[in-house]
Amino acid sequence: MEPRPQRQPLEPPLVDDRPLWDLWQAAYGFPTVTVADELGLFARLDEAPATAAEISAALHISDRAAEAMLALLAAHGFLVARDGRFHLTPLARSYLLPGNPFYRGGLFALYKDRPRTHAVVREALLHDRRLDAARATASWTDGDWAPERAAAMTAMMHAMSLASAVGLARLLDLSATTRLLDVxxxxxCFAVAFAERNPSLRATVLELPAVCAVADRLIAASPAAEQVGTHPANMFADPWPGGHDAVFFSNVFHDWDRDRCLDLGRRAFAALPTGGRILLHEQLLADAKDGPLGPARYALMMAIYQEGKQFTFAELAALLGECGFVDPDVLPAYGDFSLVSARKP
Ligand SMILES: C[S@@+](CC[C@H](N)C(=O)[O-])C[C@H]1O[C@@H](n2cnc3c(N)ncnc32)[C@H](O)[C@@H]1O
Structure with missing residues (x-):
């Protein structure tokens, strides 16, 4: 019998395998935060920093569960351990305390039980679920949302968008704009943030009627409430209000297919005077479509849940050009967001 050929002793791979560990285990971060949120951990640590043993006693969980949860939250930057006690970091204080305006609770409520599994991604990638998404968004566009659904969705988007809205308002020069339409x-939250920053600006939020009812309550709580109004309408079917010199869209073009985006761009063009600006707030993919990670993940979510996609700047500039706009420009905005603008000649 011939001896079996023996392989060479193994050398380690050229790159270490930490990214693969990360890929495998990253999915636990979000549910650990939503469970900690549900248990009231962050509010408790805001009252008084605590040891793992104190947390396990207070939350009636085992010591090893408390240790695992606290270590993961600290490794994600939400907690810091000092002299054996866990303290909230500025990141946790900003986004995880229910009393904070930037609290992400509305997002947690809607996303904590959404399955992010092989089956969900496989379905989206193999059978482009645009048709299902179109059916889901038909209930959006037809405006037949029950008030509770509109409230939950709007609370989710508010939690998702408020920080980037206030951040964008600081960056964006609206001194030459008198009236802005937020479609x-x-x-x-964007219209309010712009108004709070620009006391002479007036802004109108065009939204589905059920969402306007929720927005009206949030607007009323702003010191700039007098400057902002809502306009209940279906953006694809109803006329848009006139008299605005800027039309703003945030996280809207990425929801829709190209024809719908062209329709929105052309409607904005028709609604604007000469010299008026269109502003698109989106997470952009790099020209090579190889990242960054945040927008790339968002693109995958669009493939799962919506009809649209994340764009590159060049794609949005071309789309706006087809609608008649000129001088496309891009400004890095808050976090992973960018602001694309163009002018009606
Ligand atoms: C992804 S959210 C973006 C919300 C907001 N611009 C932001 O960035 O936080 C998309 C919004 O489109 C609105 N919408 C969907 N279809 C619409 C339609 N036909 N007319 C008006 N608004 C619509 C939804 O109600 C929802 O608020």
Whole structure:
């Protein structure tokens, strides 16, 4: 019998395998935060920093469960351990305390039980679920949302968008704008943030009627409430209000296929005077479509849940050009967001 050929002793791979561990285990971060949120951990640590043993006693969980949860939250940057006690970091204080305006609770409520599994991604990638998404968004566009659904969705988008709205308002020069139309403006957080920063600006949030009812309540709580109003309408079917010199869309073009985006761009063009600006707030993919990670993940979510996609700047510039706009430009905005703008000649 011939001896079996023996392989060479193994050398380690050229790169270490930490990214693969990360890929495998990253999915646990979000549910650990939503469970900790549900258990009231962050509010408790805001009252008083605590040891793992104190947390396990207070939350009636085992010591090893408390240790695992606290270590993961600290490794994600939400907690810091000092002298054996866990303290909230500024990141946790900003986004995880229920009393904070930037609290992400509305997002947690809607996303904590959404399956992010092989089957879900496989279905989206193999059978482009645009048709299902179109059916789901038909209930959006037809405006037949029950008030509870509109409230939950709007609370989710508000939680998702408020920080980027306030961040964008600091960056964006609206000194030459008198009236801004925020199309599909959700909770109105962008219109409100712009108005609070620009006392002479007036803004209108065009939204589905059920969402306007929620936005009206959020707008009323702003010191700039007098400057902002809502306009209940279906953006694809109803006339848009006139008299605005800027039309703003945030996280809207990425929801829709190219024809719908062209329709929105052309409607904005028709609604604007000469010299008026269109502003698109989106997470952009790099020209080579090789990242960054945040927008790339968002693109995958669009493939799962919506009809649209994340764009590159060049794609949006071409689309706006087809609608008649000129001088496309891009400004890095808050976090992973960018602001694409163009002018009606
Ligand atoms: C992804 S959210 C973006 C909300 C907001 N601009 C933001 O960035 O937080 C999309 C919004 O489009 C609105 N929408 C969907 N179809 C619409 C339609 N036909 N007319 C007006 N608004 C619509 C939804 O109600 C929702 O608020």
């Amino acid at each position: 599909a403006g959700g909770s109105g």
